[in-house]
Amino acid sequence: xxxxxxxxxxxxxxxxxxxxxxxxxxxxxxxxxxxxxxxxxxxxxxxxxxxxxxxxxxxxxxxxxxxxxxxxxxxxxxxxxxx
Numbered sequence: 001x002x003x004x005x006x007x008x009x010x011x012x013x014x015x016x017x018x019x020x021x022x023x024x025x026x027x028x029x030x031x032x033x034x035x036x037x038x039x040x041x042x043x044x045x046x047x048x049x050x051x052x053x054x055x056x057x058x059x060x061x062x063x064x065x066x067x068x069x070x071x072x073x074x075x076x077x078x079x080x081x082x083x
Contacts, residue, residue, distance in 0.1 A: 003028045003040060007065055011051075014058040021065065025072045034076055041069040 010016035028036045044066045
């Protein structure tokens with residue numbers, strides 16, 4: 001999945017633009033639905049434990065990705081309930 005490459009690269013370099021985050025999450029949903037976004041959320045959450053153990057300097061970027069994925073899922077759920 002290309003999204004994992006985007007996420008990993010942003011964590012490696014230590015920054016990501018909010019628009020890039022949103023576009024990546026939209027791309028994931030378009031390809032795999034909300035289950036794909038949930039999969040990415042779980043993958044990031046699991047990976048954060050390894051980053052914490054290694055005291056990775058860009059852990060905050062991973063935390064931002066996790067927060068963005070969760071916010072995206074909540075927003076989409078609210079949107080679907082409103083319809």
